[in-house]
Amino acid sequence: MIAIRSTIFNVLFYLSLIMQMIIFTPAYFLMRRKSAWVVPKNWARSNLWLQEKIVGTKIKVEGLENIPVGGYIIAPKHQSFWDTYALLPFLDDPFYILKRELMWIPLFGWYVGKMRMVPIDRGSREKVMPAVLEKSRERMADDRQLIIYPEGTRRPAGAEPAYRFGIAKIYQELGVPVLPVAMVPGLFWPRRKFLRYPGTITVRFLPVIKPGLAPDVFMKKLIEVTENATDELLVDAISSHPDLPLSDTARRRYEVLTQAK
DSSP states (O other): OHHHHHHHHHHHHHHHHHHHHHHHHHHHHHSOTTGGGHHHHHHHHHHHHHIIIIIOEEEEEEOGGGOOSSSEEEEEOOOSGGGGTTTGGGOSSEEEEEEGGGGGSTTHHHHHHHTTOEEEOSSOHHHHHHHHHHHHHHHHTTTOEEEOOTTSSOOOTTOOOOOOTHHHHHHHHHTOOEEEEEOOGGGTSOTTOSOOOOEEEEEEEOOOBOTTOOHHHHHHHHHHHHHHHHHHHHHHHHHHOTTOOOOHHHHHHHHHHHHHO
8 A cells, every 4th residue: 555655646746846847837937036936835835735645644843933034054854855845835035055967957947047046066175165155145145045954965764974064164154043954754755765654754943053153063063953853753753653664774773762761
């Protein structure tokens, strides 16, 4: 049954993406940039609705009161494709740093271009970082939110943290708050897997880290608060869903955390 529901969801997920991009393209490109966010945010909400109705995966959001007003960096855990769109409805005017090649994809690249993301060329960090900082400052001047995944790539649920120092450099240079976000969507939508599992994905917006900390102090705090909350959510999710299939990585982490208690 899980395989059948996952198949139906996956087919409808991509059909919805293609159909919405085609149907809403005229309105999207005629609207003012910020107003046009209604289209991708509606797409994100429709995905959440499809997953709940077909697979049985719900979303629970905690800590909305911690979301600041204006420009800031949002630093979510990254375990699944799910978390690349699920947060959009809760953000005002976000932007990503992304590879320039993505801008060349028909329709998708046009959508991304309208939202004034920050495309970068592949190259040495010394050459790329100044351009990233310059463009990010411009976006922040418009009270936008920069989405950065501190670990850089999707990590399995329960994996050891592998945070990259780049976010500390950007935090220091931009001088804005950072909003950490803890969640374990990888338990329900595993990376590189076809199956989707029922249950409740909890997204927890944590208190902001204020600007002005030394980079090493900032990194230590970001890792500590994010990983502590993520561990708590992992234990809660697995305990609440005893039939949920677990990877060896998630199972080992769960055992370590529960034995420690």
